[in-house]
Structure formats: structure tokens, C-alpha cells
Amino acid sequence: MNFKVVLAVVLLAVAATVGYSSFKKTMTPYIGFAEARTASGLVQVNGKLADKDYVLKAQEQFLRFNLRDEQGTVMPVEYRGVIPGNFDQAVSVVAIGKYQGDHFEAQQLLVKCPSKYQAEAEKAAKGKAS
């Protein structure tokens, strides 16, 4: 076989292998709370703040709150790091991490606080659809 074809096949094989394994390794599935409790590796959960009964220690960079998913299941979440300032206003929280012991240990928090304007626009868009 031609030398350059061999090189091309090697390149393809390496790219496919690295691509496939990296994809599997870095995938953080969006899953339900029940699955999150048993999943291994990093997962992504999202939900709403279940209540305002959370512990927030800004100085110690510690946050513990209850997250409720669409089914109404509640799961405690803990997070260590700089706390998003608009946490209190969150309408939806995405937590990336894994379940440990009695809680979900989040490594990363994405807090979505759509502004009142965006909420208005979304309402309008939905109105148009129906």
C-alpha cells in the first residue's frame, strides 16, 4: 500500500478512537434525580429551587439547597466555590457534579435568571405559537 494512504488511515483511526473515547469520557448527561443517585461520573441535573430554606455561607464559599425536578422529586445539593450572586432569584438551576453520600455534590452551577423582559418575550412567543 501507498505510504500516504497508510498515513491517512492511521490519522483516521486515531481521530475516530480519540473522538469516540473523549466523547464518552466527557459526556455529562442530563438525567433525572433517581438516576443521578446511582450514576457514576459527572452528570448534569436541572430543576428549580425547592424552597428558600437554603444555607449560604458566602465567606466560606458554601451553599446547600434543595433542588426540585419536574416530577417534584427533591434532592439536596451542596456546592463549594464562589456563589453566584443572583442565586436567590434563580428560576432554574443546572448543577454539574455527582451524588455523594446523602447529597449531590455540584462542581459547577449554572443559574438561570431570565430577566423580566426576556420572560415577557417568551410569553409572547408562546402566545404566538398557540
Added chain:
Amino acid sequence: MNRTSLTTALALVVPSLLVGGALVAGGVLNWGQVACWIAFFSALTAGFAWFATLLGRDGAGAIARAAYRVQWLALLGGAVFLWWILFKHQFQYQYVHDYSSRDMPAKYVYAAFWGGQEGTFLLWALLTTTLGLLLMRLKHALTQPSMFFLNLPVIMLTFVGVVRGPFLASREAYVEGVGLNPLLQDWWMTIHPPVLFTGFSSFVVPFAIACAALLKRDWDGWVKVVMPWVVLSTAVQATGFIMGGVWAYKVLGWGGYWGWDPVENGSLIPWLANIGLLHGLLVQRATGSLRRTNYFLAVTSYVLVLYASFLTRSGVLADFSVHSFAASDEWRIPGGLGGFLLSLIGMASITGYGLLLSRLREIPKATQALGAFSRESFMWLGQLVFMLMCALVAVGMSAPLITRLFGPPSNVQTSYYNLVNGPLAIALGLLLGIAPLLRWRQHEPESFVKAALPAAAFAVLGAIVAVVAGVRQFIPGAIVFAMAFALAANFMVTLRGFRSGWKHGVAYLGHMGASVLLIGVIASSGYGLATQVQLPRGQQKHALGYDLVFRGMERDQEGKDHAIIAVNGDGRAFTANAKFYWSEYNQGYMKKPHIERFLTHDIYISPLEMVGGDAGGGTWFGVGETKKVGNIIYTFQSFLPEPGEGRMKLTANVIADIGGRTVPLKPSMEVSMASAQRTMTPAYLPSGGTVSIITADPNNGGRVMLALPGTERDRASETLAVEVSTKPFINLVWLGAVVMLASAFLSMIRRVLDLKRAPIQVQKADNAA
């Protein structure tokens, strides 16, 4: 001919203006919508006329061109009208209300044009049509059919202008607009989107020329025609995302210039396909091979533009991106932009890939196969690397869609992109160095080794420097080695090229820029230090060898707060001034980092959060009592005690009135019975700052002492959390980018000159012998 054009133009313009004028007078439409309708009808007319030319009616060409010019004028008129209503603050237009306001500086009013989806579609249509106007000037057999294919997406874009244009009436009678998202209120907003959109739009031209060439069975002639356009796309698109990188780095405070966000990936994948096409065309011109691959890539780069627009604008990724543009439901709405973009993708793929498949057997193979050890085989491998990078990035950004097929939708972390592109970057660097050293057709291995030796020596030196500087992993080290090799090899070839005229050196100069850029990327993103530190006001803290003192907040003329931090270290004392203010629009802090530049590195100080202090004193409130502090009126309503086992939790029910908007606040205090230790949980104010309980007196009628923002005691205990990081050799990134862009634009000039000069010299021009 001239009479035909005039008649066509008049036949389109006069009735449209009459009908449009009547509709405007009747209040049914406005002039913006009339312009959109004229553009749409003209595009349709041009489309039919060009279709007639494809069937052999050459006379229709004049009609098509006239209609096309009318359409361009109508779109331009629409754009001018949009700017006019923006500058006149005509809030009876929903778009004006949604993306501008009276208090916005003129430059942002101007930029509000592309602040929302509808405006960007108008801009897209206008830019595509403008590029077509340039293509139309070329006297070539492929021009007419190319214009037919270019006009196809234009018909669809102008149709969007008609149904979803930025000229819809407001739903309510507004007297003030919402304004532009503060995130976008930056100088870069005035320049970056138009450049990126020009790049995005420009991919239509190679697509159209490739389709025309396939239709006309032009296997090689199209290469010369398409070349300047492909280089144009490379240059403009790269300018666009490099600008985006600078914006992200200097303003948005993400800590980097590139975050593998869907929006960034979306601008990268068509570019990778396009640069693969560029190198494929060079091979085809010199050796006659890669014909089918080149058609495929020309079609694919445009399909990828559309696919990327679909991913970022339809909202399918809304749950996965921090910077999604659309409402998350946009793609589900019938007639929404998501469905429209899907049909555009369908149209472009069916046309492009359909033509390619129908001609696949006819396309002649090269008379001579790619030589084994030759420049073209290594360029072919390089093209393969670009295609693989493109495919793997596309797979990553489509992860939520792909995984949805098999189970719960999930995303890949950004580390995926680094993992997959790392090994490919090594290959790219080596190929980037080897190919320019080789001759077309066949090269003797012995003389190659001789030519490559100095470059290899330089690469070894580069790798040693990297290891000494602290690079310990294989992949980054190997990338530095490969890129150093590419840099040295291309330096030699550039010198040689410039000796025989600037045209022969510019391309290799671009390779040098790319390798410097990638070395800079490795150093600055992989080997910087970063730490988070809390800075209580007035106290000196230490981070990464720097002394930092948070001096407090200052307000600028625009009413935006800046965090002032005195920094000392690295032989320099400076005051960091980082914009950090609460945005009512985003309900979040807007942050702009302070960047202190050194020749070899940057110090990057990015504010993270304002952490409320442990206040030593506060304001007493009785039950039902109301007090005003700053602009906020607080009312303490009641206690909500929650006795628990071994602890007592007390929550104060406080209502804050912020300019007419009431916000419930529930700061709480937990007392452990055993240790009498108290834990305070503050409540966050939407205007920034926190409210927390200092002490409570539930027995004596019920009183609470609150720490409120804006009071002296509170200010003294402000604590700012910042991230301090270093970006080693970030200047190499900018240097490499500038060299790469300069080379791309010079190459474009060169290809335009080539096109103007009648018979092109096929092999001599690029032979690096």
C-alpha cells in the same frame, strides 16, 4: 438589453411602490415591510429569470440582473429604514422597543440593528445580496448559473424578512424601549457582528460557484473563479472570530479568548471546511486531483454555516449553552426561525449534494495519482486533518442532539474539544512544516531531509525550551515541537518566496502566523496560574505572588460601578479597575476584567462576586416598622420561627420596595442550643448586596437588627471575590493572529490579481523549487 433592464426594474418598482404606498397610507404595512416585500418579489423574479437562462433563454439574464439590483436596493432601503426608526426611537415597532432605548449612546443604537434575530436576518440577506452583486460583475460562463444558486437562499432570507422582519408593530404602546443587553453594550458590538456576518454570508459564493460548475460540467475552470472567494471567506471569517476572541478576553471576563461555546464552534466549523477547500483547490490546480472532494467541501462549508445558525439560533441548545440567543421554544413554533433554518439546510443540501451525486460518475479522475512523496499528498493529508477537526467539533457541538437519539440528551464538557483536537494539532503542525518544503509531483527524500534539518533542529530547541519552562505532558509538548517545526520551515519558504516576489511568500507567512498563534494558545491556556481570593475592603491579601488591596467601589459617569484594587508585584505597582455593576436587565452582575499587560504575560483580574460582610452593627426594626435606607424601603413584617431538634431557626419576613417593585426577603438565623453558635443566612437584593440578621429579640415585642447595604457599617465590611490569573505568552496569540490575517488578506488580493490576468500559469506560480 438596457431597455429590458429598465423595463424590468420599472415593472417591479412602480407597481410595488404604488401598492405599497397605498397599503402604507391605509395603515396595513409600513415602509420597512414594503421594502421586504419588494425584495422578496424581486428575488423571486430574478430566480425565475435565471432559471430561464439555465434552460437556454439568454435574454432572461438582463431581467434577472435588473430584478436582482432592485432587490439589493430594496434590502438597502429596508436597512436604512431600520436604522432610521432606531435612531428616531419609534417604539411603535416591537424590534425598536426590544433592542434599544432613548438613553443608549448612538453607537449602540446603531448596533441595535443586529441586537435581535430579525435584524440579523435582514443583515444576512443584505450582505449575501451585496456579495452576489460583486459576483455578478464577473464576465464568465459560470456567472449566470452561479447567480441562480446564490439567489436560492436569498429568496428564502427575504421571505423571512416578509414574515418575521424587524418591522412588526408593537404589541403595546411603549414610550421607552428595553435597551440592548448590557452584555452587548460594548464597542466591539458595533464591529464584530457585521464582520462575522459578512464571513458567514460569504460562504454562499463558493457554494453557488460549485453548484454552477457541477451543473455545467466544469471540472477545473471553476477553481480560478472560486479561489478569491474562498480566500475571502477564510480571511473575513477568521477576522470575525479573532475579534470575538479579543472581545471575550478583554470584556466579558470569561478568562479566555475561546471557550468552545456553541456560538464559537459554529463560526469555526465552516471555516475549517473552507480552509480544507482552499488547500484542496491548490492541489487541484497544480495536479488535477481532488475534484470531487473540492465540490463536496464547497457545498459543505455553506451547509455548515446554515447548520451552525440552526443550532445557535433555533434554541435547540438553550439548555446547554450559557450564551444561547433564542427563546428555548423557538424551534418548536410552526413558522419559527428554527423550522425556516431547517428548510434552508434542506434546500442547500439537496441542491448541492444532489448535483454532486448526479455528476459523481462523470467527474474525471486525475490522469496521474497523487505522488507518494510530494507536496500534494501532504496537502491532501492536511486537508484530511482539517476535515477531521471540523467533523469532531461538529459532533461535539451536536452532542445534545446526537445523545437525544439514544437516551437523555447530554452535552460534552469543553475538555472534549481539547482532547480531540490535541493529537490532530500535532499532525497539523508536522504537515504544515513538511508540505511547503516539498515539490509538486515527486520529491527525493534525501534532499527533503537536508531541507528539513534546520527546521527540525529549531523544533527540538523549541521543545527543550517548553520542557524547561514547565511543559510536562506529552500532547502540549508535542504541539509546541510540531508548531516550532512548522514555524521554522515556513520561515525558510517565506524568505525564498519573497525573493521571487511577494505573491510567492504570503501564503507561507500565514502558516507562520498560525504556528505562532497555536504556540501562544498552548502557553496561555494551559500554563497560566489561577486562584480565587476574597478581598475584604482595605485588607491586604496575597495571591500568585501579588499583593492585592480592595479599595472599594467607584461609580463612573455612566452610573456603573468599578472595583478598585491596588496591586503590587512583578516589579510593578498598579491599580486594577474592573467594571462590576448590577444589571437590572440581566438580573446579574456585569463584570469586566482588569488586564495588566506585560511583554511575556498578562495578569488577569476578574471580579466574581460581591460578598456581604459580617456586619458589626445595623438597623433595628420593630414588627411592622418601615425604614428607608438608600433608595430602598424596607418593611419588617414578622418572624417565622422554626423550632427544631437542638436548634432554633428564626427567619425574618422583610419586604423591600425598590423603585415600586416589591421583593420579599427572608434572611435567617440559626442558633444551636448546645453551643449557642449562630449561623446567619443572608437574603440577596436584586439590586446587589445582601440583607442579613445581626441579632433578634423575639420576646420583647419582636425586634430585629438587620445589616443593610448602603449603610456605613456595611460598606466597611464589603468583601470582593476575585479571580487572579496569569496568561503566559498571550501576546503570541495576538501576534500570530495578526500575521495570519495579514497573510489571508494579501492572498486574497493575489488571487483577485490572478483572476484578472488572463491565462493563469498553472504550475509555475506556486512551485517552491
